[in-house]
Amino acid sequence: MDGSSDPNPGAHVQVPVYSTGVEVLEKLKEQWGSGRKQAYPAMYSSVIGAIILDPAMMVIPIDDHMVHRGHGVFDTAMLMDGYLYELDAHLDRFLRSSSKAKITPPFPRETLRTILIQMTAASKCKKGSIRYWLSAGPGDFLLSPKGCPKAAFYGVVIGNDYSQCKEGVKVVTSNTPMKPPMFATMKNVNYLPNVLAVMEAEEKGAFASIWVDEQGYIAEGPNVNVAFISKSRIWCFLHSIKS
Numbered sequence: 001m002d003g004s005s006d007p008n009p010g011a012h013v014q015v016p017v018y019s020t021g022v023e024v025l026e027k028l029k030e031q032w033g034s035g036r037k038q039a040y041p042a043m044y045s046s047v048i049g050a051i052i053l054d055p056a057m058m059v060i061p062i063d064d065h066m067v068h069r070g071h072g073v074f075d076t077a078m079l080m081d082g083y084l085y086e087l088d089a090h091l092d093r094f095l096r097s098s099s100k101a102k103i104t105p106p107f108p109r110e111t112l113r114t115i116l117i118q119m120t121a122a123s124k125c126k127k128g129s130i131r132y133w134l135s136a137g138p139g140d141f142l143l144s145p146k147g148c149p150k151a152a153f154y155g156v157v158i159g160n161d162y163s164q165c166k167e168g169v170k171v172v173t174s175n176t177p178m179k180p181p182m183f184a185t186m187k188n189v190n191y192l193p194n195v196l197a198v199m200e201a202e203e204k205g206a207f208a209s210i211w212v213d214e215q216g217y218i219a220e221g222p223n224v225n226v227a228f229i230s231k232s233r234i235w236c237f238l239h240s241i242k243s
């Protein structure tokens, strides 16, 4: 059939079927090898039980409950001059989040910490951030994690040549509903409200949007905290400021 007169050309697409991992790997390597800058110099996966340096292999199983149910928590740490900034405080928050999300880590805290440090060292990256997740783990596509034999731990190093923004930025208040406190304080992977709040800001030509609660109190930004400096240079934190 002539393509121009075909009313539904999309229906004739021939999807390749790969029966071996080798073919898939070739495709993934094609994608990552085509001059794309390697922004992720290392990943750790407890599913593999190792640090992975090949970005084509930095994958998560599709039956992982963090992927299809959002049953996962995460945290971060900035990487500056090869040092992880406030890693211990972030790890404490990470474990508080996992406890609230009822995810039992597959390793004790000290092992999680050691893995993150070894992953960062293996990356040879000196500036950027790390991000790490605890997930209910792979198992099935149900809601309950009963079918997941073991929670999973993932981490990644993200190279980034960021610099502190010293200029003012435009912000707007968000019309996207904010998360209730239980979900806002548990750092979980359900960031759709945050994504929509950022997109809303971008659509309005702003850098970020800020949530204001029902009583008019300023809460937080989609991935930042909000603080103020008064004339006497005292920080005034969120709860005391009414818009």
Ligand SMILES: Cc1ncc(COP(=O)(O)O)c(C=O)c1O
Pocket (backbone or CB within 6 Å): 076, 194, 220, 221, 222, 223, 224, 225
């Ligand atoms: C929703 C939200 N608020 C605040 C923050 C700031 O967190 P931190 O305490 O790590 O600076 C983040 C960082 O990821 C965030 O996602």
